Amino acid sequence: MRIPREIAGETIMETIHLSYPLNERFIEQHTRPQVLAIGQFDGLHLGHASVINSAVRLAGELGLPASVMTFHPHPKEVMKKGDYDGYLTPPEEKERILREMGVDYVYIVEFNDAFSRVSPQNFVSGILVPLQVHTAVVGFDFRYGYRGEGDASMLRELSGNVLDVHTVPPFLIDGEKVSSSGIRKALQEGKIEQANRWLGRTYTLRGTVMHGEKRGRQLGFPTANLKLAEHYVVPASGVYAVRVTHEGTTYSGVMNVGVKPTFHENGKIFWLEAHLFDFSSEIYDESLSVELIHYIREERKFGSLDELIAQIGQDAETAKRLLKDS
Numbered sequence: 001m002r003i004p005r006e007i008a009g010e011t012i013m014e015t016i017h018l019s020y021p022l023n024e025r026f027i028e029q030h031t032r033p034q035v036l037a038i039g040q041f042d043g044l045h046l047g048h049a050s051v052i053n054s055a056v057r058l059a060g061e062l063g064l065p066a067s068v069m070t071f072h073p074h075p076k077e078v079m080k081k082g083d084y085d086g087y088l089t090p091p092e093e094k095e096r097i098l099r100e101m102g103v104d105y106v107y108i109v110e111f112n113d114a115f116s117r118v119s120p121q122n123f124v125s126g127i128l129v130p131l132q133v134h135t136a137v138v139g140f141d142f143r144y145g146y147r148g149e150g151d152a153s154m155l156r157e158l159s160g161n162v163l164d165v166h167t168v169p170p171f172l173i174d175g176e177k178v179s180s181s182g183i184r185k186a187l188q189e190g191k192i193e194q195a196n197r198w199l200g201r202t203y204t205l206r207g208t209v210m211h212g213e214k215r216g217r218q219l220g221f222p223t224a225n226l227k228l229a230e231h232y233v234v235p236a237s238g239v240y241a242v243r244v245t246h247e248g249t250t251y252s253g254v255m256n257v258g259v260k261p262t263f264h265e266n267g268k269i270f271w272l273e274a275h276l277f278d279f280s281s282e283i284y285d286e287s288l289s290v291e292l293i294h295y296i297r298e299e300r301k302f303g304s305l306d307e308l309i310a311q312i313g314q315d316a317e318t319a320k321r322l323l324k325d326s
């Protein structure tokens with residue numbers, strides 16, 4: 001039978017950091033028959049969820065633990081050497097979501113230049129076989145090993161026929177394949193509603209409140225300036241209707257993302273600043289999570305403070321209306 005891993009309704013999930021080659025002691029002490037979903041899974045969008053949910057379901061049927069293997073840093077971050085636009089779900093966010101999905105173990109494999117050169121054969125015989133993977137669950141287009149030369153159809157044979165492979169078909173919305181790259185593009189074009197539809201939840205940024213230019217209060221709209229906790233994909237500049245959670249309470253609000261062109265000609269610093277409704281506390285250095293719900297308009301340069309203030313007032317009304325309906 002599957003080992004019960006729930007205490008008082010909370011699933012216990014263990015995160016295990018691995019690097020190649022696997023440590024002998026780790027192999028002796030920790031490997032076990034399991035159903036393993038493998039993938040980069042940045043975003044944990046609806047397509048990823050269908051792979052992981054298949055693994056969790058299959059694990060339940062087989063009475064085995066369900067695990068997920070992912071890689072960090074993102075291969076594109078390592079290969080592009082610094083020219084990477086960030087994570088949809090940085091590691092902590094990923095762990096939080098996987099825990100809610102009922103996963104028992106998460107393996108985070110260190111991705112570096114040396115790992116990128118591991119052959120498909122060595123990936124399977126050096127990692128999957130010693131982990132005692134019973135069934136590998138992968139998306140239809142999963143690739144692995146040097147230059148992505150390995151595919152799903154080769155997994156079983158490369159394992160010496162010791163593991164089963166379950167391949168999950170593409171997840172489509174309106175005939176389009178849900179993908180991390182599609183979500184990145186949507187975010188960078190301000191299409192937050194599409195990004196959220198494909199994610200199956202709202203895109204969320206976490207960080208702490210830092211000091212800004214002390215102008216917000218004078219304008220009548222104090223704004224909490226967000227210092228991102230991790231290297232997130234930053235959404236397109238513009239104004240958004242948001243929900244902001246501070247110490248367990250969620251407030252509606254409106255957020256500006258951009259350089260504040262009214263005050264900074266050719267501004268280089270990119271700000272993410274949220275005005276929370278029905279809120280008046282001092283929260284510098286405290287943690288916030290910001291859910292982006294709707295895109296309202298582009299950021300603009302205003303001719304006067306009065307025009308900017310009037311527009312922010314209208315944005316706040318628009319945000320309240322949009323958030324009431326969603």
Ligand SMILES: Cc1cc2nc3c(=O)[nH]c(=O)nc-3n(C[C@H](O)[C@H](O)[C@H](O)COP(=O)(O)O)c2cc1C
Pocket residue numbers: 211212213214215216217219221222223224225239254255256259260261262263273274275298299300301302308312315316
């Ligand atoms: C809803 C909202 C919309 C905004 N839109 C713009 C804009 O279009 N152009 C602009 O230059 N600044 C815009 N701002 C930014 C304000 O200029 C900014 O909040 C103000 O400068 C206060 O900055 P501070 O928090 O650093 O003091 C907007 C702010 C909010 C809250």
Ligand SMILES: Nc1ncnc2c1ncn2[C@@H]1O[C@H](COP(=O)(O)OP(=O)(O)O)[C@@H](O)[C@H]1O
Pocket residue numbers: 209210211212213214215216217218221222223224225274275276277278279280281282283284
């Ligand atoms: N309704 C609110 N929304 C956002 N921040 C608020 C609100 N009420 C009070 N604050 C506090 O005021 C600060 C923002 O004031 P502001 O004048 O814009 O200063 P700064 O330029 O340092 O952001 C926030 O960081 C927060 O501590």
